Amino acid sequence: MSETTIATDKAPAVEVKNLSKHYGPVKALRNVDLTIAAGEYFVLLGPSGGGKTTLLRTIGGFHKPTEGQVLLHGRDMSHLPPDKRPTTMVFQAYALFPHMTVLQNVSYGLKVAGIDRKQAEEKAAAMMDVVGLSGFAERKPHELSGGQQQRVQLARALVLDRDILLLDEPLAALDAQLRKDMCLELKHLQEKVGITFIHVTHNQEEAMTVADRIALVADGNLVEHGKARDIYRAPVKKFTASFVGENNMLSGRVSDVNGVSCTVDVAGSQLVVQKRGQQVAHGQPVDLSIRSELVQLSRANGSNNAGDGHSILGSYDEAVYLGLTTSHLVRLPNGVEMTSRTISDAVDDLPTPGDPVRLHWQPEAIRLHTS
Amino acid sequence: MASLTTNSPGGAARSAGETSAVWRERVGRWIFYLPLAFMVVFFAVPMALTVVFSFFERTMFWMEPAFTLFSYNNFFFSARLENFLTSMKYSALAVVICFIFGFPIAVFIRRSIPQVAQHRVILLFILPFMVSEIIRVFALRPVLQRNGLVNTTLMDWGLIDEPITSLLYTHTGVVIGEVLSFLPFIVFAGFLAMEAVPKFIFEVCDDLGVGHRRRFTDVILPLAAPGIFAGAVFIFVNGLGVALLPNILGGPGAVNAGLIATQAITALDFPLAMAVSAIMMATLMGLLYIGHRLFDLTKILTPLN
Numbered sequence A: 001m002s003e004t005t006i007a008t009d010k011a012p013a014v015e016v017k018n019l020s021k022h023y024g025p026v027k028a029l030r031n032v033d034l035t036i037a038a039g040e041y042f043v044l045l046g047p048s049g050g051g052k053t054t055l056l057r058t059i060g061g062f063h064k065p066t067e068g069q070v071l072l073h074g075r076d077m078s079h080l081p082p083d084k085r086p087t088t089m090v091f092q093a094y095a096l097f098p099h100m101t102v103l104q105n106v107s108y109g110l111k112v113a114g115i116d117r118k119q120a121e122e123k124a125a126a127m128m129d130v131v132g133l134s135g136f137a138e139r140k141p142h143e144l145s146g147g148q149q150q151r152v153q154l155a156r157a158l159v160l161d162r163d164i165l166l167l168d169e170p171l172a173a174l175d176a177q178l179r180k181d182m183c184l185e186l187k188h189l190q191e192k193v194g195i196t197f198i199h200v201t202h203n204q205e206e207a208m209t210v211a212d213r214i215a216l217v218a219d220g221n222l223v224e225h226g227k228a229r230d231i232y233r234a235p236v237k238k239f240t241a242s243f244v245g246e247n248n249m250l251s252g253r254v255s256d257v258n259g260v261s262c263t264v265d266v267a268g269s270q271l272v273v274q275k276r277g278q279q280v281a282h283g284q285p286v287d288l289s290i291r292s293e294l295v296q297l298s299r300a301n302g303s304n305n306a307g308d309g310h311s312i313l314g315s316y317d318e319a320v321y322l323g324l325t326t327s328h329l330v331r332l333p334n335g336v337e338m339t340s341r342t343i344s345d346a347v348d349d350l351p352t353p354g355d356p357v358r359l360h361w362q363p364e365a366i367r368l369h370t371s
Numbered sequence B: 001m002a003s004l005t006t007n008s009p010g011g012a013a014r015s016a017g018e019t020s021a022v023w024r025e026r027v028g029r030w031i032f033y034l035p036l037a038f039m040v041v042f043f044a045v046p047m048a049l050t051v052v053f054s055f056f057e058r059t060m061f062w063m064e065p066a067f068t069l070f071s072y073n074n075f076f077f078s079a080r081l082e083n084f085l086t087s088m089k090y091s092a093l094a095v096v097i098c099f100i101f102g103f104p105i106a107v108f109i110r111r112s113i114p115q116v117a118q119h120r121v122i123l124l125f126i127l128p129f130m131v132s133e134i135i136r137v138f139a140l141r142p143v144l145q146r147n148g149l150v151n152t153t154l155m156d157w158g159l160i161d162e163p164i165t166s167l168l169y170t171h172t173g174v175v176i177g178e179v180l181s182f183l184p185f186i187v188f189a190g191f192l193a194m195e196a197v198p199k200f201i202f203e204v205c206d207d208l209g210v211g212h213r214r215r216f217t218d219v220i221l222p223l224a225a226p227g228i229f230a231g232a233v234f235i236f237v238n239g240l241g242v243a244l245l246p247n248i249l250g251g252p253g254a255v256n257a258g259l260i261a262t263q264a265i266t267a268l269d270f271p272l273a274m275a276v277s278a279i280m281m282a283t284l285m286g287l288l289y290i291g292h293r294l295f296d297l298t299k300i301l302t303p304l305n
């Protein structure tokens, strides 16, 4: 008995092995492998149509895998229905019983599970307190705001005592401010209840706010996964860099390889970049990325020399004022536009359009992507 | 509007434009009452007159003002009442049969047919209405009669030895006609009613482990109830009122309120026809009142966000 407890404690909450899901000719998931530890707040992030929902629903048992396995707490559950799994789902919206009160909505799952009414309602009421719904017991869903309706869904799911909560774009139907507030609340709720949350979103800010770890899903592939911070600071894949954060994407060819770094020719400038364990060969086309807030702008000082490997020349295009920050757009000789983002009003003496300027950065700010 | 006129004391050129604005506003306000006027002229007044005429005295070819309960006596203390009650019973049966066949069709269309195709499938159910009702009902005779399609087929298959004669000129015939005529209405009503069912509700049911029976009784039925009730009342009232069906498919005793009224008119007993109509109206109103108390029928027109 104690042995099995230890075994299940050790097993990850979710293990997805070589999972594929096809809808007729559409390959929504292709050979996905993923491990999610118990108690983690995990986010599936990616563009719409990438397969996030399909992955989440396959974990929850709403879809059968075409190929591969879903293990929950170490047990293969690929073919169990949703209610037989330790998972439960929160939908984007339109998922409450409109004819039931909040209390009835939250306690319905317990009643179905055979728990007697009084006990079920007590438990439901306690969970409603946890999600901040005390005092709303007798309301009907249409008398609640969008945010409150999502709280009801949370309570209805959490009250079941299953230990993996799946959330499919739970905040997508809310307005921007409310979404921010609810994001933080979700994070705190997860810390409070301590179970595994798997949250699907296409919004990177939302993902960064809540996630311990993030996986990027696009085109049916799991592109990259890692700690939220690492995904933002040091993405390995080109796709991740283009999707997360405001990155400048440059492409060029390797012109020199030496030890831990290499030199890449971008529009005639020789840029030095760390290899970060990636294999590159001379002449190979590669991509570089650099976050716009790490790019500094200065006027080109007459000498048109190639620079130190951490800067590039271009002509000033325009400034886009965004409130807190201002984006300075600079056109490189090859026509590619780069952005340097500064705190607004930090630069008083703006170049005029067409002025030659130099963009430069700290050596470790730029990243190499071979795939 | 008043302030508009007082604020423009002079200026002939300006007032021309303003007068038309004022007129537009005035007309706009009256247009608002137009539907009400329509309802009064074409529904309320005839209904009131029906009730008034039902108390009139019968004359040889028409009727004359009076206050007599003769027609009601004539209805309640004769075979007519029994026929009326029997036709209520069979109309109710038709409603139940329509529900059993029609509602699952509606649920199926909503759940299993891609959204873009749903309305086209619903349109299919409207097609039969393009054929005149008399012809549609009459066409049932060669199907149901003694040597009709049903009987010959069943006999060919060896399922029966003798033709079933109770399919036509009986209550059974009328019920068959009612079901075939009115089935589409319960499909429409059910289809509209299912609009009140939120998108992800069945997945929530999967997640909570709600079985098929509970899903039907706890979720689908309460949500669809107002629409279903409206469809059911419609069928029930038509079962009572449409004279055509028992006229063509019914026989001795298999008549409904509509046919009783028609027969009364043929017999030039107008007050009796009016009394039968008044009784039907009262039945309908009673049903709607019960329905409204049970389900709040106004909800039919307000699908949940």
Ligand SMILES: Nc1ncnc2c1ncn2[C@@H]1O[C@H](COP(=O)(O)OP(=O)(O)O)[C@@H](O)[C@H]1O
Residues within 6 Å of the ligand: A023, A026, A027, A028, A046, A047, A048, A049, A050, A051, A052, A053, A054, A055
């Ligand atoms: N039931 C379905 N039938 C057919 N194709 C589907 C179905 N559900 C999703 N897809 C397709 O699978 C791909 C992934 O969809 P989805 O998992 O919903 O992506 P995401 O949640 O990332 O937006 C999309 O191309 C979508 O069109």
Ligand SMILES: [Mg+2]
Residues within 6 Å of the ligand: A049, A052, A053, A054, A169
């Ligand atoms: Mg999705």
